[in-house]
Structures are given as C-alpha cells and as structure tokens.
Amino acid sequence: MPKSTDIRPxxxxxxxEGLLWEIDTLSDLSTSIPHVKMVGVRDRSTxxxxxxxxxxxxxxxxxxPSAA
Numbered sequence: 243m244p245k246s247t248d249i250r251p252x253x254x255x256x257x258x259e260g261l262l263w264e265i266d267t268l269s270d271l272s273t274s275i276p277h278v279k280m281v282g283v284r285d286r287s288t289x290x291x292x293x294x295x296x297x298x299x300x301x302x303x304x305x306x307p308s309a310a
Contacts, residue, residue, distance in 0.1 A: 249278060249294060254306040262306070263290070 253265045262283040269277040275293050282288035297303050 249297065253308070254283060255280070255297060255303040256306055258302050263303075 263280040
C-alpha cells in the first residue's frame with residue numbers, strides 16, 4: 243500500500259464492495275485532514291471525496307497494479 247505522499251492522480255483502488263475507483267485530484271479542504279477526490283472507473287460522473295487515511299485502510303480499499 244502506498245504511503246500518503248505516494249498517492250497521485252490516476253491511481254486506481256478497488257473498494258471493499260467491489261467498485262473500482264480512480265484518484266482524480268488531491269483535495270485541500272479547509273480541514274487539517276488530507277483528502278482525495280475519486281471518480282468511478284465505469285461511470286466517471288460518480289465521484290466521492292475521502293480522507294487519505296480512509297483510502298490507505300486496507301479493509302476498505304486495495305490499490306490496483308498500474309498498467310505501466
């Protein structure tokens with residue numbers, strides 16, 4: 243699993259419920275907790291903002307191997 247500083251746009255993560263998400267932007271909200279904006283890979287109009295710590299929780303998300 244990547245460190246918080248290694249998270250970058252384009253990375254894909256599979257959620258525990260099976261949906262595949264892609265990092266769109268690193269969000270700088272008005273809080274001290276870093277967040278990311280994610281889009282659904284199958285439906286890019288579906289978005290969510292999640293704390294980076296939640297993204298790094300392996301019981302919730304698994305990083306997908308990059309295609310590169």
